[in-house]
Amino acid sequence: MLPDTTGTIVMDLSQEVTIPPKIGGLSKAEVEDIITASIEAGVPQDGTPAYFDWESKHYNITPDNVARAAFLKNLVRENLDWIGLTRDNRSAKVLDYGAGTGLLSRAFLPHVRQVLAIDNSCGMVDQYNKIAAASKQESPGCEMRAVHGDLIDRYDLRLALDSEIADPDGDYQSFDLVVMCLAIDCFITDAPSEDQYMELINALDILVDRMNNDGVLVIVEIEKFYADADYASEALLDGRKETGHGSREVMAALNEVGMEDTAVIEDQDFKVDMELFGQRRSRHEKYFMVRAKKGEEGLEW
Numbered sequence: 001m002l003p004d005t006t007g008t009i010v011m012d013l014s015q016e017v018t019i020p021p022k023i024g025g026l027s028k029a030e031v032e033d034i035i036t037a038s039i040e041a042g043v044p045q046d047g048t049p050a051y052f053d054w055e056s057k058h059y060n061i062t063p064d065n066v067a068r069a070a071f072l073k074n075l076v077r078e079n080l081d082w083i084g085l086t087r088d089n090r091s092a093k094v095l096d097y098g099a100g101t102g103l104l105s106r107a108f109l110p111h112v113r114q115v116l117a118i119d120n121s122c123g124m125v126d127q128y129n130k131i132a133a134a135s136k137q138e139s140p141g142c143e144m145r146a147v148h149g150d151l152i153d154r155y156d157l158r159l160a161l162d163s164e165i166a167d168p169d170g171d172y173q174s175f176d177l178v179v180m181c182l183a184i185d186c187f188i189t190d191a192p193s194e195d196q197y198m199e200l201i202n203a204l205d206i207l208v209d210r211m212n213n214d215g216v217l218v219i220v221e222i223e224k225f226y227a228d229a230d231y232a233s234e235a236l237l238d239g240r241k242e243t244g245h246g247s248r249e250v251m252a253a254l255n256e257v258g259m260e261d262t263a264v265i266e267d268q269d270f271k272v273d274m275e276l277f278g279q280r281r282s283r284h285e286k287y288f289m290v291r292a293k294k295g296e297e298g299l300e301w
């Protein structure tokens with residue numbers, strides 16, 4: 001499926017995105033009202049499903065996510081060959097894991113046959129499916145839908161997707177492509193450590209299990225600067241985050257689970273200028289995109 005490239009590829013596709021004056025058909029005042037109402041609901045900012053249920057209400061209309069949707073569309077479109085998708089054959093079946101409202105799903109949708117998503121927040125799944133219904137006209141002939149589930153179940157909430165119940169037709173198997181954006185840092189949230197690295201390997205292995213031999217895994221994340229922080233910091237320095245797994249760990253973990261042809265596109269600058277609540281803010285994040293192919297034989301653990 002992949003073109004014959006190995007090792008590390010470094011490309012400079014820096015792009016700046018400025019958001020339109022109206023966001024998703026809403027005025028700035030309307031967006032601010034929705035965010036204020038969400039904040040007043042007072043949910044703990046802890047990255048649990050309850051937090052993402054709350055975030056789902058305004059996720060799609062915050063200026064940075066509107067801009068990130070455009071950034072991801074561009075990143076995928078510019079790198080279709082590198083990912084292994086051909087321009088004239090939309091036959092791939094894709095799993096978007098930790099899909100949220102589907103920003104990455106919509107970046108892939110025009111280039112594939114089907115995007116199935118899993119998220120462990122019911123709120124995110126509801127929003128995803130509303131957007132999927134609306135996008136039917138945009139991309140006729142391809143399907144996009146989400147189910148509530150947790151293949152990794154870090155909180156041990158017994159949300160693991162039961163294939164008998166949530167997936168009666170067995171659709172959530174045999175993927176040509178598994179994609180993730182900003183998901184790894186959610187299901188592995190503590191400071192970098194040996195345990196965290198083992199959790200990453202375990203999570204990737206679970207996802208690789210759902211792939212066809214020859215399938216491809218694509219991970220889009222914010223780069224890390226490997227500080228010695230002993231807590232889950234969201235701090236950014238020159239667009240890089242202080243804690244979590246960076247391209248180096250992700251690539252090493254992919255090799256560990258037997259993936260091949262691992263390669264990375266580094267230093268994708270995402271910059272957005274926005275004005276909200278009367279204040280101008282700039283956001284700068286540095287993304288990487290890793291891709292790896294499942295070997296013909298797969299790997300038996």
Ligand SMILES: C[S@@+](CC[C@H](N)C(=O)[O-])C[C@H]1O[C@@H](n2cnc3c(N)ncnc32)[C@H](O)[C@@H]1O
Pocket residue numbers: 049052097098099100101102103104118119120121124149150151152153154180181182183186187
């Ligand atoms: C930061 S959001 C990213 C959403 C989306 N991929 C995007 O780029 O906009 C992380 C998402 O991962 C989901 N998530 C976190 N842990 C998960 C898990 N163990 N299983 C499934 N989804 C999870 C959250 O509910 C949330 O929707």
